[in-house]
Amino acid sequence: MNDLNTKKLYEAFPALYGDHDKPMSQTCMCWGFECGDGWFDLIWNLSKDIEAEADKAGLDSGSDNWPLAEQVKEKFGSLRFYIANGSKAIYDLIQQAEAKSCCTCEDCGLPGTTKEGSWIHTTCDVCEVLRNS
Numbered sequence: 529m530n531d532l533n534t535k536k537l538y539e540a541f542p543a544l545y546g547d548h549d550k551p552m553s554q555t556c557m558c559w560g561f562e563c564g565d566g567w568f569d570l571i572w573n574l575s576k577d578i579e580a581e582a583d584k585a586g587l588d589s590g591s592d593n594w595p596l597a598e599q600v601k602e603k604f605g606s607l608r609f610y611i612a613n614g615s616k617a618i619y620d621l622i623q624q625a626e627a628k629s630c631c632t633c634e635d636c637g638l639p640g641t642t643k644e645g646s647w648i649h650t651t652c653d654v655c656e657v658l659r660n661s
């Protein structure tokens with residue numbers, strides 16, 4: 529994900545991504561969002577929903593039990609979102625977003641399909657041509 533989008537997420541959800549400036553010995557968030565910009569909206573909405581859920585559960589965003597992203601990446605064409613302090617409701621939200629990523633182009637965010645092959649990835653037809661050119 530590009531720097532601008534990464535910064536937007538860090539600034540909008542400082543508690544959820546509070547570990548992003550910690551060293552790699554402590555968190556994988558030091559790598560940022562290891563996926564394409566097409567999933568920005570997906571991650572943005574998921575972040576918003578996770579914080580809303582934590583808020584609803586009566587948690588304090590400054591406390592140690594607030595949800596904390598540990599790693600966000602693409603694997604086998606699908607979003608993987610690892611978190612500490614997740615509740616059942618939060619894991620359900622993550623599962624929904626991960627399922628949605630399988631039909632969302634990782635490059636541009638338009639509807640896409642997961643392409644099999646040596647490198648499994650999810651793209652729309654236009655981005656697929658661009659990737660192969």
Ligand SMILES: [Zn+2]
Nearest residue numbers: 633636652655
């Ligand atoms: Zn695309």
